[in-house]
Amino acid sequence: MAELRPSLNDQKDKIWDIPTVTKVKAFLWRASSEALPVVDLLKIRGMKGDSRCQICGEEGESINHVLFTCTVARQIWALSRFPSPMGGFDAFSVYSNLSYLFNMGKSRILPQQIKRLFPWILWRIWKNRNFFPFEARAFHPLETQQKIEDDAKKLSMAQIVDNERE
Template sequence: MGWLVAHEALNTVDKLISYGMDVDAGCLLCGQTNESLNHLYFACQDKEESFDVLRSKDTGCSFPLVIDLDWWSSRGGTNVQRGVQIALFLGAIYSIWYQRNKCRLDAVLVHPNQIALQVIEGVRNRTRGREKEIKNANDVNWLCHRHLM
């Protein structure tokens, strides 16, 4: 999903319209403007709430709302810490697309906080599954402090 977003390869409504399809152009998540990749991931208010929860004090993680590979590769911290932050970010990218599709196909809208909590739980489960591999005490403390282990 991250690659598709970074390369603007998702079939958002603006692209479908440019292909000649007759679809409603509005963003189903916020209803405030037309759906485009830029809007869906970087301007939609509904999405903002999901990212805000992921960047909250509970996770203690911070990341930009852009796909900037230079920023991600220059991040401080250990490989485990960077990996967890990337997993949170990519989980949000996937979950927002999934929610958009669920809303479009099934007319079901999930609250942004629920989306974020699902992403956090997925990362937490993934981290717990690799608990024996994480030997650095700083990483264990970092994960425990963020309730990710």
């Protein structure tokens, strides 16, 4: 019997409305489509290799693990000014975690400079994950947090310049 899962179409549609660059939107779409090359998905497709997380060494590397529950990801989320869910991120559902982020991104309570961070947090966590095995280097969570702030600030400044030209 097939596992019952919610439709992801509404969530995927929301991605294209996020005020960020196209490469980050495409990355978010791939994350929500379970189309990122993580160990768990590569194994399903028949590839052999180490089944542990490329960053923390924990057994199993899912998209949800890399972006939300890996020890490094949790450190980066804790350092960010973006509010985490009560009780922390869901340990198993990337869908639930992305839904939470999208909802918080629409919050009227959070300042705009905080709301714009979550796509960049996810992007930098993913970039760090790829730097480690391919370039044999990792970024410290504090350094990553600074890059996230810089990315978000650059995009905001570019949007201001674009608005002034119109």
